[in-house]
């Protein structure tokens with residue numbers, strides 16, 4: 001939406017009822033362009049001309065119905081489908097070679113019209129959620145961290161911790177690394193064990209340290 005133009009129109013609309021209607025039309029046009037890009041004439045006519053023959057509700061080649069595909073970039077699945085559309089057209093795979101090919105400038109305009117809002121939406125999501133889910137250390141990382149902190153490269157504790165979950169075969173993905181009370185209790189027990197191991201190696205007589213509790217109290221100072 002072109003803001004200066006709309007505000008300008010809005011200012012004048014207060015004086016003139018005809019301009020009021022015009023300004024309303026300008027503003028709502030601007031709004032629908034930014035909100036629903038399937039209203040983008042370039043995108044719609046390109047899809048209509050080069051795609052729907054094979055990607056409408058009946059034909060649905062490759063399981064893709066472009067007439068039903070919404071422009072809802074907030075939805076990860078829909079976003080993924082638009083990425084596929086972009087890639088196939090960008091790589092010249094769609095429409096298929098045997099079909100009438102769109103002129104380069106038309107394909108470029110189409111790609112630009114879908115890419116820009118997608119990039120903006122992706123950046124916005126990244127700002128909001130970050131690039132990855134916040135996660136705990138997995139058991140190998142926990143072991144390495146204790147080895148570093150205690151200068152104990154021989155320490156072996158990973159097998160004492162519960163097995164980590166996996167997501168798409170990755171054991172470092174936040175989506176699969178849950179934190180339960182069992183996990184926390186084991187973390188603490190393992191840290192305790194690691195400290196004792198470290199101490200055994202360090203102390204000459206190899207005995208665990210003597211435990212001592214020292215209490216200090218402060219008496220209230222005598223009143224003068």
Ligand code: HEC
Nearest residue numbers: 050051053054055061062064084085088089094095096099
């Ligand atoms: C002549 C028929 C035909 C036309 C026209 C056509 N496609 Fe396709 N499309 C197919 C077929 C067949 C497949 C499945 C085989 C494959 O994936 O290559 C497919 C697959 C796809 C896929 C992958 C779907 C998925 O989920 O894997 C995308 C994306 C796609 N087409 C986009 C488009 C776009 C965008 C256009 C218009 C620019 C277009 N196609 C035009 C026949 C067509």
